Amino acid sequence: MSLIHDDLPSIDNDDLRRGKPACHKVFGENVAILAGDALLACAFEHLAASTKGVSPTRVVRATVELAKSAGAEGVAGGQVMDVSSEGLSSEVGLERVELIHLRKSAALLEGAVVLGAIVGGGSDEEVERLRMFGRCVGLMGQIVNDILDVTKSTAELGKTTGKDLVVDKLTYPKVLGMDKSKEIAQKLVEDSKEILAGFDTPKAAPLCAVTNYIAGKIN
Amino acid sequence: MSLIHDDLPSIDNDDLRRGKPACHKVFGENVAILAGDALLACAFEHLAASTKGVSPTRVVRATVELAKSAGAEGVAGGQVMDVSSEGLSSEVGLERVELIHLRKSAALLEGAVVLGAIVGGGSDEEVERLRMFGRCVGLMGQIVNDILDVTKSTAELGKTTGKDLVVDKLTYPKVLGMDKSKEIAQKLVEDSKEILAGFDTPKAAPLCAVTNYIAGKIN
Numbered sequence: 261m262s263l264i265h266d267d268l269p270s271i272d273n274d275d276l277r278r279g280k281p282a283c284h285k286v287f288g289e290n291v292a293i294l295a296g297d298a299l300l301a302c303a304f305e306h307l308a309a310s311t312k313g314v315s316p317t318r319v320v321r322a323t324v325e326l327a328k329s330a331g332a333e334g335v336a337g338g339q340v341m342d343v344s345s346e347g348l349s350s351e352v353g354l355e356r357v358e359l360i361h362l363r364k365s366a367a368l369l370e371g372a373v374v375l376g377a378i379v380g381g382g383s384d385e386e387v388e389r390l391r392m393f394g395r396c397v398g399l400m401g402q403i404v405n406d407i408l409d410v411t412k413s414t415a416e417l418g419k420t421t422g423k424d425l426v427v428d429k430l431t432y433p434k435v436l437g438m439d440k441s442k443e444i445a446q447k448l449v450e451d452s453k454e455i456l457a458g459f460d461t462p463k464a465a466p467l468c469a470v471t472n473y474i475a476g477k478i479n
Numbered sequence: 480m481s482l483i484h485d486d487l488p489s490i491d492n493d494d495l496r497r498g499k500p501a502c503h504k505v506f507g508e509n510v511a512i513l514a515g516d517a518l519l520a521c522a523f524e525h526l527a528a529s530t531k532g533v534s535p536t537r538v539v540r541a542t543v544e545l546a547k548s549a550g551a552e553g554v555a556g557g558q559v560m561d562v563s564s565e566g567l568s569s570e571v572g573l574e575r576v577e578l579i580h581l582r583k584s585a586a587l588l589e590g591a592v593v594l595g596a597i598v599g600g601g602s603d604e605e606v607e608r609l610r611m612f613g614r615c616v617g618l619m620g621q622i623v624n625d626i627l628d629v630t631k632s633t634a635e636l637g638k639t640t641g642k643d644l645v646v647d648k649l650t651y652p653k654v655l656g657m658d659k660s661k662e663i664a665q666k667l668v669e670d671s672k673e674i675l676a677g678f679d680t681p682k683a684a685p686l687c688a689v690t691n692y693i694a695g696k697i698n
Contacts, residue, residue, distance in 0.1 A: 291562070297515065297549070297555040298551040298555035298556060300516060301519065301545075301555065304542055304545070304546045305547060305550065307542075316538070320527045320535045320538050320542075323538075323539075324528045327520045327521065327524030327528075330520040331516070331517045331520030331521050331524060332517040335516075336514075336516040337513075339513050340513050344510075
């Protein structure tokens with residue numbers, strides 16, 4: 261696996277530790293909002309204009325997936341649920357926090373994986389199996405993120421931690437406690453790898469490496 | 480023409496005069512930003528998922544057009560230029576204000592018309608002629624908007640007027656004066672109708688009606 265890890269783009273930890281200011285800090289909130297809109301449109305343009313050699317039918321199908329993963333049923337809708345749930349009692353339960361995480365984070369990973377599968381010529385059955393993989397890893401990644409916000413210092417993580425507690429965000433540790441959250445994350449890692457086991461091993465290796473990379477952050 | 484006007488959706492002037500609060504006033508800025516993102520994604524989903532009977536090649540081509548009209552080269556980029564130009568001297572000139580208006584407003588009209596032309600099966604030549612029509616009407620509409628902001632009262636227009644002056648926005652009246660602005664708007668109306676004259680008259684009638692409707696606001 262080490263070779264595969266070497267192939268992943270490296271992250272400049274010095275940059276992370278220094279903490280680069282976000283877009284809205286540098287250019288103002290109005291420009292940051294418009295940059296977000298422009299980049300969202302750019303994603304669709306890239307998909308439609310740059311996928312030479314892919315049948316237009318597949319490009320149209322991928323466009324629907326991208327829109328669903330970004331829009332009201334995906335990241336944007338999940339983020340609305342997330343900010344609307346701040347301060348809610350943990351009694352609202354696992355179902356709600358899981359739905360938020362599935363929309364906000366898992367939809368993004370699901371979209372990324374499914375788009376690759378569609379554009380890469382995957383069969384319907386392969387696309388649906390990879391959808392489940394993306395959903396598992398996305399949910400796992402958000403649970404890991406929730407855990408790190410509690411267990412790591414700002415210096416260790418390279419971004420401000422403890423933020424979820426400050427705004428009383430609905431997270432897995434809040435609803436289920438730390439041990440149960442780690443257990444669920446581990447189960448999702450196993451589920452993800454089980455799904456990948458059905459694919460050609462060398463081709464699935466990068467997805468396996470990403471899974472290990474995210475899961476490894478809480479160890 | 481009166482029949483065609485009757486076919487246009489009517490605007491409830493009482494609602495306009497009462498002044499309904501905007502999304503960010505009712506739901507907060509964070510939710511309004513996310514609603515914008517979700518609706519942008521929804522436009523692409525609608526185009527890709529709901530255009531039955533249209534060849535995927537045309538849908539992909541329309542997707543590129545939609546992205547360009549909304550993104551960095553279109554509305555979002557034009558709006559960035561617009562807010563960045565507040566307070567600039569009128570000496571920056573006509574070229575800059577025209578570029579802002581072409582991106583911010585004309586790109587939207589151009590996109591709307593071109594998408595219809597592509598999805599409706601127009602030839603390349605028809606698409607490009609309608610693109611010029613959309614650009615003319617869009618630019619004309621923005622100049623009309625600039626003029627109304629100066630000449631009409633808030634009660635007459637149903638929205639707050641005089642706002643451009645408050646933030647010292649770069650507008651046609653500011654750069655060229657009122658008479659010259661009206662003259663250019665009128666010339667654009669004539670150009671628009673000349674382009675439409677090349678199409679089947681009954682089919683082009685709604686576009687002609689929209690042109691008259693917008694232009695009529697300054698008379």
